[in-house]
Amino acid sequence: MIAKFILWCYSAPLLEWFRNSNYAIPVLQSFHLLGITAVLGAVCIMSIRLLGIGFLKLPLSTLWRELSGWFLGALILTIAAGVVIAIIDPTRYLANIAFRIKMACLAAAILFHFTIFRYVVRRAPDTELPRTTVGHAALGCAELLLWFSVGWGGRLIAFFQ
Amino acid sequence: MLEFCHWLQHTMWATSIRESTLTYPLIEGSHVLCLSISVGIVMFLDLRFLRLAFASVPVSRMMKQIGPWMIAGMTIMMVTGLLLFAIHASDAYTNRFFRVKMLLLVLGVLNALYYQLRYYPQMAEWDFSGKVPTGVKVIAVLSLIFWFGVIICGRTMAYEI
Numbered sequence: 001m002i003a004k005f006i007l008w009c010y011s012a013p014l015l016e017w018f019r020n021s022n023y024a025i026p027v028l029q030s031f032h033l034l035g036i037t038a039v040l041g042a043v044c045i046m047s048i049r050l051l052g053i054g055f056l057k058l059p060l061s062t063l064w065r066e067l068s069g070w071f072l073g074a075l076i077l078t079i080a081a082g083v084v085i086a087i088i089d090p091t092r093y094l095a096n097i098a099f100r101i102k103m104a105c106l107a108a109a110i111l112f113h114f115t116i117f118r119y120v121v122r123r124a125p126d127t128e129l130p131r132t133t134v135g136h137a138a139l140g141c142a143e144l145l146l147w148f149s150v151g152w153g154g155r156l157i158a159f160f161q
Numbered sequence: 162m163l164e165f166c167h168w169l170q171h172t173m174w175a176t177s178i179r180e181s182t183l184t185y186p187l188i189e190g191s192h193v194l195c196l197s198i199s200v201g202i203v204m205f206l207d208l209r210f211l212r213l214a215f216a217s218v219p220v221s222r223m224m225k226q227i228g229p230w231m232i233a234g235m236t237i238m239m240v241t242g243l244l245l246f247a248i249h250a251s252d253a254y255t256n257r258f259f260r261v262k263m264l265l266l267v268l269g270v271l272n273a274l275y276y277q278l279r280y281y282p283q284m285a286e287w288d289f290s291g292k293v294p295t296g297v298k299v300i301a302v303l304s305l306i307f308w309f310g311v312i313i314c315g316r317t318m319a320y321e322i
Contacts, residue, residue, distance in 0.1 A: 026320050030313040033193070037312060040194065041201020048230065055226045058218065066215045070208070148194060155190035 009090045018088045025088070028081050035078030036151060042071040043147045046121065050140030052132025060124035060136075068118075075110075098160040102153025109146035117143055166250035179248045188248075192241035199234030200308045202227050210293055210301035220288045256321045262314035269307035276300045 009015055018024040046063050048054040055063070086093045093099045120139055132140075169175060178184050208214035209223050246253050253259045280287075280297050287294055 026317040030316045033196075033312055033316050034309060037196045037201045038204060040197030041204055044198050044201060044230075045205065054230055057222050057226055062215075062218065066218075067205070070205075070214060151194045151197075152190055155193055156186060159186050 006090050006094075009087045015088055018084070025085065028085050032078055032081040032085060035074045035076075035081060036154070038074030039071060039078055040147060040151060042067040042074070043143055047140040047144045050121075050132065050136045050143070052137065056131065060121050064118075064121045064124075092161075093157070096157055096160050098153050098156040102150055102157070105146060105149040105153055109143075109150055112142065112146055163251060163254060166254040169247050170250040170252070172247075175248050175250070178244070185248070188241050188244050192238060192245055195234055195237045195241065196312065197234075198230055199238045200312065202231050202234060203304065203308060206231070207301040207304045210297050212293060220293070221284055224284075253318070256318050258314045258318035258321060262311050262318060265307045265310040265314065269304065269311065272300055272303050272307060 018028075045055060046060070046067060049056070049058060049060060049063055086099075117139060120135070124136075178188070205214055206223055206227050209216070209218065209220060215223055276297065280294060280300070287297075
């Protein structure tokens, strides 16, 4: 089934156009990078607050309320652009160890963010909080580690060609 | 200038970094991923000015919370950017996307400085009233255009080097 899909990727006229275009890949990668910037920006703000080293005047529930919509939109943009980039030349990416690690980290990051992270942050009281707690700090570290692993995985794809 | 760039690119330390297995990917990856704590954070401040995010949070509080991290992120971007320029100095100097990137970077900084000089001194008044001046909204839109343009040019210049 995967082999059929790969064959389709290399024969589809639209994807052929993308492959032969001088500007399609840079444009797609630009959207991918803009999306990553917004995703990681939101992750940084929330994680820095959880770690108690910044944004102390912005309650966690406020941060979640204000950032989650932008985070989701940016994540959709990033994944959409990323999917198109990958299916333009699927064998190049599927054979790349850094890409595989990136995808594994992405799956873990998405699962973590929309389950444990969301559960804890949404329930944080909307009042002045102590700087941080052990649980919150661990949550912030895990969020940063997972999402920046995705980012580093993406950066290292070019170095594992 | 081109001769200087050629000399810089072929210095021993620039050559050793460019050919390194670990150092070059580390610098390049840091430059890209630190977009999250520079442009990623600036983006949310600009969205606040436009009242598209954090509308319930006073601008003064946002700026105070975000400012130190934005400065730290921009500093890392500048340091890694200078290193990357030195490594590919003559290639970057002749690259049209790099030149546009630098122009947009300067415009972005000037835009921020203009805000500091023109609107920051009266920020307490308009922040208290809850109404963001039209000029500040224009600055916010320009900021998003300039910084997103820097990202797009940075991504696209790799295709000309």
